[in-house]
Structures are given as C-alpha cells and as structure tokens.
Amino acid sequence: MELLLxxxxxxxxxxxxxxxxxLIFGSFLNxxxxxxxxxxxxxxxxxxxxxxxxxGDNSQKSSFNLVYPRSRCPHCSHLITAWENIPILxxxxxxxxxxxxxxxxxxxxxxxxxxxxxxxxVVAWHFGFGWALVGGIIFTWILLAASFIDFDTxxxxxxxxxxxxxxxxxxxxxxVYTSLGDAVIGAMAGYLILWSVFWLFKLITGKEGMGxxxxxxxxxxxxxxxxxxxxxxxxxxxxxxxxVGIGLILLRGHDKNIPIPFGPYLAGAGWIxxxxxxxxxxxxxxxxxP
Numbered sequence: 001m002e003l004l005l006x007x008x009x010x011x012x013x014x015x016x017x018x019x020x021x022x023l024i025f026g027s028f029l030n031x032x033x034x035x036x037x038x039x040x041x042x043x044x045x046x047x048x049x050x051x052x053x054x055x056g057d058n059s060q061k062s063s064f065n066l067v068y069p070r071s072r073c074p075h076c077s078h079l080i081t082a083w084e085n086i087p088i089l090x091x092x093x094x095x096x097x098x099x100x101x102x103x104x105x106x107x108x109x110x111x112x113x114x115x116x117x118x119x120x121x122v123v124a125w126h127f128g129f130g131w132a133l134v135g136g137i138i139f140t141w142i143l144l145a146a147s148f149i150d151f152d153t154x155x156x157x158x159x160x161x162x163x164x165x166x167x168x169x170x171x172x173x174x175x176v177y178t179s180l181g182d183a184v185i186g187a188m189a190g191y192l193i194l195w196s197v198f199w200l201f202k203l204i205t206g207k208e209g210m211g212x213x214x215x216x217x218x219x220x221x222x223x224x225x226x227x228x229x230x231x232x233x234x235x236x237x238x239x240x241x242x243x244v245g246i247g248l249i250l251l252r253g254h255d256k257n258i259p260i261p262f263g264p265y266l267a268g269a270g271w272i273x274x275x276x277x278x279x280x281x282x283x284x285x286x287x288x289x290p
Contacts, residue, residue: 008129018124018137019117023087025141026116028066030109033148035066040157076101087113108148116144119271126275135171136274139164139224143267146217150263156213161220168223177274178226186222190230191215214262221270229273232280236269237262 007014042064048054063069071080078100084090091110098105123136146160165187172183194215201209222230245260273280 018120022117022120023113026113027087029145030112032145037153073098075103147264147267150261154261156263161216165220165223182226183223186227187219189227190218190222194218229277233269237265241265
C-alpha cells in the first residue's frame, strides 16, 4: 500500500517502474508472438483429426504452451539461461548472437521489449496513476502482440481479440474511458462497419479484402474507446495502410496481389486514439467544420 501511494505521488518513480515492467513483459510478449500461432495451429490440426477420425502422429503429443518447453536457440537448441534472457541488456551483451553457436538473434526481440516499455510509459504519462493506467497498459500490450502475430501470420487470434473486447466493456462498466452505452455501441458498430465493407468489396470484386479478425479487432477498439472514435481509427488506419502498401509495392517490389495485414494499422490507430483521440477529433472537426 505504501509503495502504491509513493508511486501515486512520485511521477518519476512511476515511470521507472512502468518502464521496467514494460521491458519484462515485452520479453513475455515475444514468447506469445512466437508460440501462440503454433499452439493454435496444433489445436486446429487436432480438432480436424478428431472430426475426420484420423489417427494423430506422435509429433504433437509433447506439451507446448507459453511456459513449456523452455526457450532455446532455433539453430542449435541451446537452452536460454536466465542471464541470457534479460530484456535488451542480454541482446547487447551477446552482441545479438547466440552464446553457443554464434548465430544472429533477430533484432525483433529487443524491439518488442523496447516498444512495450516506451508505449507503457507514454500511457503512464497520459493517464497518471489509476485504473485508466492499468487498463491502458493491458490494452497496449495486447495490441502490440496481436499486431506482430498478424504481421507474421495474417491471423488475429480470437484468443486475443475477444478478451480485449470484454476487457474494454468491463473497464467502461465503470466509465473509465467512455460510457458503457457508447462502448456497447462502439463494439457493435466496429464489427458491423468492417463486416459491411468486407461483403461490399467481395460482391464487387469477388475477392476477400480483409479477414474476420479485423472486424473483431475494430469491435474491441470500439468497446474501449466508444463509437465516437471509430471514424478517426478507420481514417488513420486506412491512410497509414495505403501509404505503407504503396511504399512496399514501389520500393520493394511487393506483389500487389499478396495481401498486406490490416490488423497492425488498426491496432496502431486504436492506440494513438487512446492517447490523443480527443485532440485529433478537435483538429479533424475544426478542419472539416471550421
């Protein structure tokens, strides 16, 4: 209790604690980003085999979850020790290489850890001590993990979007970010908007322009921020997505027929609106309706 009171009235200490928690949890997010798609794939295969009454092989009988087995080098299977798993510092100390085989370690690991810490500190700076800070950090970390998973696999797992949606409604049951009514309407409208766009695009082109996970993610963002923020979220995500997509095609020769995941842009726009939504709304409406 004394520690909480100290953090409440000492902003610098609060930022330091949040940054350290962000680094530690960022390390865990790396595990989630890598393992959750594999866990889901295994579960889907298991369900398909049970449905088709096909005898499974032995390759998936070993336990595989967010805790077990221990993390290891993908090249030489060297078990990662505790001192090799210190966020950012271990990467710098090892010069970005495995201590056993000297193969390079992806720079994504420290990037995720750093983003986790920096974004959490921004949330702390914006909201200060309180329940809005707790919810904002949870919101941030789930969006961060979901974005990287979608970037890698073009999947937005229900295991992340559904809890995010329900958490938003739970926090707004007490009006932390918006009223409960606005949150419920935001969840419904968020899903319905992209669902309508999906089917309109499919009827016109015969192709699927986005995945169902995008509907659920926008519904979750609406549940957190309210229906009023949905136009700005869609506008920001569309602009950034278009700029990045065109840039990839022009600069890196990205095949325009290969889909680009939309989830990271929705997540980024949602997080920006969490921090600066009211400010952006004033600028937008002041420009559109001076």
